[in-house]
Amino acid sequence: KKRLSNFVFFLILISAFSHVAWNILIKRSHNKILFTRALTLVGSILLIPVTFFLDPLPAVAYPYFAGTLVIHVLYKLFLCSMHERSDLSYAYPVARGLPSLIILFATPFVFNEELTLKNEIAVLTICVGILLLVFANQKFKEINFKGLGFAVLVALTIAAYTINDAKGVRVSEPLMYITYYFALDGIVFNLAFMIFFRKEKFDFSIVRKEIKPIVGAGILSLYSYYPAVYAFSLTKIASVAALRESSILLASLYGVFILKEKLGWIRIVSAVLIFFGCVLVKIYS
Secondary structure (H helix, E strand, O other), X not given: OXXXXXXXXXXXXXXXXXXXXXXXXXXXXXXXXXXXXXXXXXXXXHXXXXXXXXXXXXXXXXXXXXXXXXXXXXXXXXXXXXXXXXXXXXXXXXXXXXXXXXXXXXXXXXXXXXXXXXXXXXXXXXXXXXXXHHHOOOOXXXXXXXXXXXXXXXXXXXXXXXXXXXXXXXXOOHHHHHHHHHHHHHHXXXXXXXXXXXXXXXXXXXXXXXXXXXXXXXXXXXXXXHHHHHHHOOOOHHHHHHHHHHHHHHHHHHHHHOOOOOOHHHHHHHHHHXXXXXXXXXXXX
């Protein structure tokens, strides 16, 4: 594997912040499922024309491509349920912290990649920093455990699609793979919803009212994954996955400055750990 260049490193960090930004837009929406259905269609509308200029995916990538479409449907359903039931400050650290730990332990078995002790320390530093944020508000009686349950399901699906897509891009071309995914994702997600949740109609009047944040979230969701998928083909998966989860820093800032949550020593320690974890990932990747 190549070393992670400065350019790709910063692309991943910026994409991580894009990820939390579109999650915040979902959290602030009036109808989270409808908002998510609409934002996925933005990606399909933008990228379906692009696919006419691409070569087809190699047959060996088909199982991974089909897998990612199915896993992402589950991921988005769990994500909306999490946002409906739990505060961002509690659920998001679990949803973004656990996948990196899962991938860290799965990497030697799934990818046959030997992580050095330095790699492991870098990833664990970020994970500890993220999971610390669960305790930042210290209002444990207010925790919605059903919401946290969905956060764990979100974490499991993130780990699953990360492992699946890392394998998929390594047997195909990364940017082509992810372009085909986003082109079909909106269609597949909406079809799945129409089949399994027939009572939930697509309300165009609500979409028109929130069209600007929907389009913004759709574009942010595209950018939030492109650099990571490209990096899967360059370096160790655990390092890339951990870097993506640095998005929690922005979620924490959102909590402090927008939601007026207390800064507190736990948030400060968490921010320091995540920052140094990212530096270690860059040095040792």
